[in-house]
Amino acid sequence: MGSKPLENNKRSRTEVMKLKLLKSEHKLCLICMEEHEVQTVEIEEFDINGEFSFTAVYEYCDRADELLENEEMIMKNSNELKASRRSK
Numbered sequence: 572m573g574s575k576p577l578e579n580n581k582r583s584r585t586e587v588m589k590l591k592l593l594k595s596e597h598k599l600c601l602i603c604m605e606e607h608e609v610q611t612v613e614i615e616e617f618d619i620n621g622e623f624s625f626t627a628v629y630e631y632c633d634r635a636d637e638l639l640e641n642e643e644m645i646m647k648n649s650n651e652l653k654a655s656r657r658s659k
């Protein structure tokens with residue numbers, strides 16, 4: 572049996588998306604509810620139809636490999652989306 576390890580095929584969310592690290596701070600992570608380095612990242616997002624791209628900001632938990640939008644980010648991200656629509 573010559574099965575190769577599949578490690579190289581694994582892709583975390585961070586590699587798939589174009590992700591830019593803005594800052595990293597030690598605090599209570601609202602994703603896994605533990606204290607650790609939580610990263611604030613910027614991602615280029617597209618709307619549902621793929622017509623508009625905009626920059627969205629999220630908190631990223633590297634333990635759960637999940638992104639979280641806090642209230643402030645939801646506001647900012649929806650404003651970015653609206654702004655990108657207007658510019659078309």
Ligand SMILES: [Zn+2]
Binds near residue numbers: 602603604605
């Ligand atoms: Zn976490």
